[in-house]
Amino acid sequence: MSAAELRARAAGWIDDRLGFGAVRELMSHKVVPVHAATPWYYFGGITLFLFAIQIITGILLMLYYRPTVAEAFDSVQFIMTRVEFGWLIRSIHSWSANLMIFVAFVHMFSVVFTHAYRAPRELTWLSGIALLGVMLAFGFSGYLLPWNQISYFATKVGTDVAATTPAIGEALARFLRGGEDVGGATLTRFFAFHVIVLPLAAMLLVGLHLLLIQKTGMSTPPWMDRSRVRTMKFFPNFFLRELMVWYGALAVLGALAAIFPWELGEKADPFTSAPAGIRPEWYFLAQFYTLKLIPSHVWFLEGEMVGLLFFGIAAVVWVALPFWASNPDGSLRSRLVTGLGIFLAAYLAVFTVLGYVK
Amino acid sequence: MPVQESSKQSTQRTDGARADRKRRSLVSWLLGGGVAASLASFFYPVVRFLNPPAASEASVNEVAAGRVQDLKPNSGKVVKFGNKPALLVRVSETEWKAFSAVCTHLNCTVQYQDGRQQIWCACHNGFYDLNGAVVSGPPPRPLEEFAVHVRGDDVVISRRA
Amino acid sequence: MRLRVMILLALSCALAGAAKDSCAECHAALDGPLGRPATLIKHDIHAAQGFSCANCHGGDPTADDPGEAMSRAKGFLGKVPRRLIPKMCAGCHSNPNVMRKYGPQQRVDQYELYLTSIHGQRLAAGDEKVATCIDCHSVHDIRKVKDGLAPVHPLRLPDTCGRCHADRQRMAKYGIPTNQLQDYHKSVHWAALTRRGDLSAPTCASCHGNHGAKPPQVASVAAVCGTCHVMHLEQYAKSPHQAVFADTATGGCTLCHSNHAIQHPTLAMLIGRNSVCAPCHESGSEGAKTAVQMAEWLNGLDAALQRSESVLNRAEYYGMEVSEPQVRLHDGRENLVKARLALHSFRPAEMHKPVNAGFAIARETLAAGEAALREKDIRRLGLAVSVVFILVTMVAIWALIRRLERNGRVPDTGAARG
Numbered sequence: 001m002s003a004a005e006l007r008a009r010a011a012g013w014i015d016d017r018l019g020f021g022a023v024r025e026l027m028s029h030k031v032v033p034v035h036a037a038t039p040w041y042y043f044g045g046i047t048l049f050l051f052a053i054q055i056i057t058g059i060l061l062m063l064y065y066r067p068t069v070a071e072a073f074d075s076v077q078f079i080m081t082r083v084e085f086g087w088l089i090r091s092i093h094s095w096s097a098n099l100m101i102f103v104a105f106v107h108m109f110s111v112v113f114t115h116a117y118r119a120p121r122e123l124t125w126l127s128g129i130a131l132l133g134v135m136l137a138f139g140f141s142g143y144l145l146p147w148n149q150i151s152y153f154a155t156k157v158g159t160d161v162a163a164t165t166p167a168i169g170e171a172l173a174r175f176l177r178g179g180e181d182v183g184g185a186t187l188t189r190f191f192a193f194h195v196i197v198l199p200l201a202a203m204l205l206v207g208l209h210l211l212l213i214q215k216t217g218m219s220t221p222p223w224m225d226r227s228r229v230r231t232m233k234f235f236p237n238f239f240l241r242e243l244m245v246w247y248g249a250l251a252v253l254g255a256l257a258a259i260f261p262w263e264l265g266e267k268a269d270p271f272t273s274a275p276a277g278i279r280p281e282w283y284f285l286a287q288f289y290t291l292k293l294i295p296s297h298v299w300f301l302e303g304e305m306v307g308l309l310f311f312g313i314a315a316v317v318w319v320a321l322p323f324w325a326s327n328p329d330g331s332l333r334s335r336l337v338t339g340l341g342i343f344l345a346a347y348l349a350v351f352t353v354l355g356y357v358k
Numbered sequence: 359m360p361v362q363e364s365s366k367q368s369t370q371r372t373d374g375a376r377a378d379r380k381r382r383s384l385v386s387w388l389l390g391g392g393v394a395a396s397l398a399s400f401f402y403p404v405v406r407f408l409n410p411p412a413a414s415e416a417s418v419n420e421v422a423a424g425r426v427q428d429l430k431p432n433s434g435k436v437v438k439f440g441n442k443p444a445l446l447v448r449v450s451e452t453e454w455k456a457f458s459a460v461c462t463h464l465n466c467t468v469q470y471q472d473g474r475q476q477i478w479c480a481c482h483n484g485f486y487d488l489n490g491a492v493v494s495g496p497p498p499r500p501l502e503e504f505a506v507h508v509r510g511d512d513v514v515i516s517r518r519a
Numbered sequence: 520m521r522l523r524v525m526i527l528l529a530l531s532c533a534l535a536g537a538a539k540d541s542c543a544e545c546h547a548a549l550d551g552p553l554g555r556p557a558t559l560i561k562h563d564i565h566a567a568q569g570f571s572c573a574n575c576h577g578g579d580p581t582a583d584d585p586g587e588a589m590s591r592a593k594g595f596l597g598k599v600p601r602r603l604i605p606k607m608c609a610g611c612h613s614n615p616n617v618m619r620k621y622g623p624q625q626r627v628d629q630y631e632l633y634l635t636s637i638h639g640q641r642l643a644a645g646d647e648k649v650a651t652c653i654d655c656h657s658v659h660d661i662r663k664v665k666d667g668l669a670p671v672h673p674l675r676l677p678d679t680c681g682r683c684h685a686d687r688q689r690m691a692k693y694g695i696p697t698n699q700l701q702d703y704h705k706s707v708h709w710a711a712l713t714r715r716g717d718l719s720a721p722t723c724a725s726c727h728g729n730h731g732a733k734p735p736q737v738a739s740v741a742a743v744c745g746t747c748h749v750m751h752l753e754q755y756a757k758s759p760h761q762a763v764f765a766d767t768a769t770g771g772c773t774l775c776h777s778n779h780a781i782q783h784p785t786l787a788m789l790i791g792r793n794s795v796c797a798p799c800h801e802s803g804s805e806g807a808k809t810a811v812q813m814a815e816w817l818n819g820l821d822a823a824l825q826r827s828e829s830v831l832n833r834a835e836y837y838g839m840e841v842s843e844p845q846v847r848l849h850d851g852r853e854n855l856v857k858a859r860l861a862l863h864s865f866r867p868a869e870m871h872k873p874v875n876a877g878f879a880i881a882r883e884t885l886a887a888g889e890a891a892l893r894e895k896d897i898r899r900l901g902l903a904v905s906v907v908f909i910l911v912t913m914v915a916i917w918a919l920i921r922r923l924e925r926n927g928r929v930p931d932t933g934a935a936r937g
Contacts, residue, residue, distance in 0.1 A: 060407055070419070081840040082411045085403035088898070236923065244916045247396070251909045258902040261837050385918040392912030399905035441842035443849060466853040481856045483749040496747060498717040 026214070030234035033220045040110035041218065041238075042245050043103055048206065049246045050100035053253070054138075057093040058195065065145070067191035069184040072147035073267040080264055091257035097142060099253065101135050101283050105348075108132060112321070112341040115334055116219035122322040124212040129319050131205045138198050139281055141190040144182075148265035153274045155190075156182045158284070161291065164304040183270065222332055279355065286348045287311060289355030318344070420516040423456070426508060434470025434477075437515065443467050444504060444515055445477065449488060454506040456515045457490050462499040477501065540580045541588050542572035559659035562668075568621055575599060575607065602642060604651040605633050632731035648689070655679055671729075673712060676722045677703055699723075702779035721747065744772040754863035784859075789814040813862055816874045820858060823881035824851050830888030837895045844887035851880035 015021045032041060064083055066075040079086035108128065111117055117125040144155045159182060163173035178185030220229050232238055280288050287307075294303040301309075317324075325337050423437045423446045434447035436459050445459040447470050457477065459467045466481035476493060477486040484495030491500045507514045546557035560566045565574070573580045578595035582588040589595045599607055609630035611617045618627050633639040638649040653661075655671055662669035670679040681700035683689050690697050703709055703723070711720035726743050727734060745752030755761060755771060764771045775788060775795040788795045789810045800806030827848055834841045854877030861869040 056404075060404065063408070074419070078411075081835070081842075084406040084409060084411065086407060087837070088403050089407055237920065240916050240920050240923075244913050247909050247913050247916070250400075251906045254902050254905055254909075258899050263836055382922065385915060385922060388911060389915035389919055392908060392915045396905065396908035396912050399901075399908050438843070438846050441845040443846055460849070464856050465849070466856055467849060481750070481853060481860065495749070498711070498715055498719075 027235045028233070030214070030217075031231040032218050032234050032238040034230045034232050035220065035224055037110075037114050037221055040107075040114060042242060043107040043110055044213075045242045046245060046249055047100055047104045047107055049249060050096050050103060051202065051206070053096045053250075054093065054100065055199070057089050057096065058199075060089050061093055062195060067145070067187055069147065069187060072145060072187060073264075076146040077264055080261075087261050088254075088257055091260075091262045092253055094262040095253055095256045095260075097139060098282070099249070101139060104132050104135055105283075109341060109345055113338060114219065114221040115325070115332060115337065116221075117322045118219075118222070118325060118332060119322065121212070121216050121219060124209060124216065125322050126319065127205050127209040127212060131202065131209060134198055134202045134205060136283060138194065138202070139283060141194040141198065143281055144187065144190045145194065146264065147187060147268045149268050149272075149275055150265050150278065152182065152268035152270065153278045154280045155186065156274070157278060157288075158280055159186075161288075161304060161308070164302060165308055166305055181270075222334060282352060282356065285355035286351035289351050289358065292355075420514060423506075423513045423515045425511050426513060427511070429513070432472045432475065434472075436467060436469065439504070439515060445470060445501075446506065446513065446515060447477070447488065449475075454508065454513065455488055456504040456506045457486075457501040458504070459501075461497055462492075462501065463495070463497045468501065540571045540573075541583055542576070542578065542580050545585065546572075556659040562660040562662060564661055564663055601647045601651055602645075604653060605630055605639065605642070608652045629730040632728070636728070636730065636732045638732060650683065654683070671724075673718045673720075673722050676724060677709070680723045699779045702777075706779060706781045707783050708781060748772075750860055751863045754860060754869065757869070758863065758865040760865055786814045786818055789817075809865075809867055812867060813870065816870060817855070817858060817862070820855050820874055820877045820881065823878060823885070824848065824855060827851070827881050827884040827888060830885055830892065834888050834891035834895070837892070839891035839895060841888060841891050844884040847880055847887075848884045851877050851884065854880065 032038070061079065064075055064079045064086070066072060076090065079090055081087075083089075111125065111128070140155075140158060143151045145151075159173050159176050162176060163169045165172055174180070176186070176189070177183070178189040220226050279285060290311075291304055291307045294307045296303045298306040321337065325333055327333060421437065421439050421444070423444070424435070429435060429446065429448045431448050431450050434445055436443045436445055438444075439458075443459040445457050445468055447455045447457075449455055457468075459469075461468050461479040461481065461484055463479065463482055463484055466479050468477050468479045468484075468486065470476075471478045474485070475488065477488070477490075478484070479486075479495070479497065482496050484497040485493040486497065486501050487493050489500075490503045492498075503518065504515045505518050507516065543557050543560065546554055548554070549557070556572070560572070571580055572578075576596050576599065577593070578589050579587060579593040582593075587593070589597075612625075613627050613630045615627050618625050633652075634643070638651070641649045642651065657670050664671050666672060667674070669675065677700055684695075685697050685700040687697045708721050711717045712722065724732070742752070745755075751772075760771065764774060776782075776784070787793050794810065796807060796810040800810065827844075831841045831845055831848065835845075854873040857873035858870050858877060861873055864870075
């Protein structure tokens, strides 16, 4: 029996038992439209790739990290200084987290501007938005884990903002902090969210998101005549291109980690006053800066509450995008959606920069 | 002539096919090599990361300060505790004490004086007793005391919780 | 009069702890100055020990009738004359047999000391404007020294002395300066006391004495400073200045450091226009050159140690392990402290040892820090290698795509489905 025959028989044996044939069949039918906006299709894949990196580096970090007030900072310092390549793994984890959130935002806006959210892809949009929420929660919880001065006070401020939510604010803040104030209980909690609750939620949502994309196929922008758009096979043509992009992303990550290692900061000291320049991670900066701009009292309401109320309404409108984007006659309000998308992107960009500069 | 031409064509075709095959093998070689090498460069740090470092304690809350027989009763020595010095004192055969060796006055390193059974800072003549309290001289605060455990032959200093 | 007071005191000491006290009962009901003592006495350490008004003022606290209680016949004294106050307090405080009962460790020589003080001498000469016991310790609400509200508590003592000594009018007739309190508030000692909370930092009484208050004798200035600055005194004793300044009017330490407004010493004391050496060692002379040399050592060592520290911090920021050299650097700083100390011998040879040791450590730790930073660059080399592999793979994938798509397996599979 030749080597080729042997390989074929082995493949057949596995196929019979696992049914890879069906998967391969499915893969062979999956196609990707080729047009001017095709590059935007890569961003979902990059997000997924960075998420995989987060899982791998996160598991590695867990081997040495200790989630207690006494040891958290020291253990991260230990990882950075004593464990071989610990600086690299931790820096990649931090950089990849930030890049992932950035790429996820790009992905979201590309979906808005190519109107890929429209029927029958409402659920894909919703699962994507849920994933973005999970990622932000990842970021918020992970930020505290090194237990340094900046992250400690940023979490204090963040949970204080949560406390101003109407009606449920106090309870929500208590739930997040695991008590009245940010402390050891908060650290334990955030650790549990970060390594168990959120990863499980993320994996379920990613599965759902991919399943829905598989079910509905790739969307083409509404201004293109679908029957005349060329396509390429997902496997291997698109996949190989995506692979190239991933490799590129990896090189960028490695370079960022080696050239700009993530800093450790100073160990958190709850008894000092907040150091100057406390600000949250950049992806919360726009909201943070907006809340700062709102006067302390608007009409008879507390300023922060007004801000939160406004954010809440805006979020609901945004999440419900696929449901109001179409006119009753079925035509798309594409100009309205594009305009709103541009406005939101511009707001986030400008306020993030302002929040950073001020 | 035509025969010659056709044979030339066929040679050209086989040349092209050979060149193509050559290119193809180069691509596969590059691809295989690149993937293998890049995977190796990813896994190398991971494997090294998994290897537990020599000092297996994550925090500087505990440090091995040497062996029991290395320190005579009524003597002391300065050991490294994280990135600061600590003073280990063997008061008697069985009694051990340990303190931060950083003088609370101007951060000089303190030492044990067996003649007075006190801790002395040579910079400005500060004296501390064997509880870390200031006896005389300029130190404004007592020395931070650490806990000492003797495990078999090893002396371990740890930060008090 | 004197005899009567003495008898009264002896009697009152014995009577301490009498139950009935009509003085407090009546005076508590009075307004103004006559009622005040009854309120203040609640905080008084003597009252807490069972003494009553009559122990100092005489009279009969068991009598309800004011006339009877405050009758001269029963030894009522009224307001105690200022010149008698020290003697009256001494009645108990200088008697070891009495004091043993209340404070076995308390000294009993305050009165004796007071008689030697300028205050005591002037009082004896008939000047009633000088401080007596109650001017510093307060009256009717006399508290323990350690009580934070006591006027003689270390944190309050400077202001208590300053109440008279910073009062220009009051001091005018004595012809002494009034800027001491102001100067002291600028000093490192006041900063140590208030900002660092070091209650052992010197206040007025630490140098001038308390009950025997007098300016320290010229010859004893160094000894007074040396009670705390032991090592500096030891170095200074070796110094050529010691013999020279012993005879001058100002004494050693204060000549350079001043007395009340002692500042944190800087290099400006050695070099530059405000150098404390300049008045004697004119520029270009051997002494001035030595001063410059000493300043250069201290400055150079400080700079070298700071440079090492910043390199080590940078290495630590990049996640390099540098705790070993950081501990070493600690020793380096100790040598700087010792060099500053050795300066007080004013012999360059004394400074050689700590200065050289400090520089050696600075060099050693700098090298360690730089080595750590170089190692960080090796990381970048590793990164470069890995990036090359990645680029090769990317090129190969691109070539593969090209080949796949040229060999007839074009990507076009027809119209899009969805």
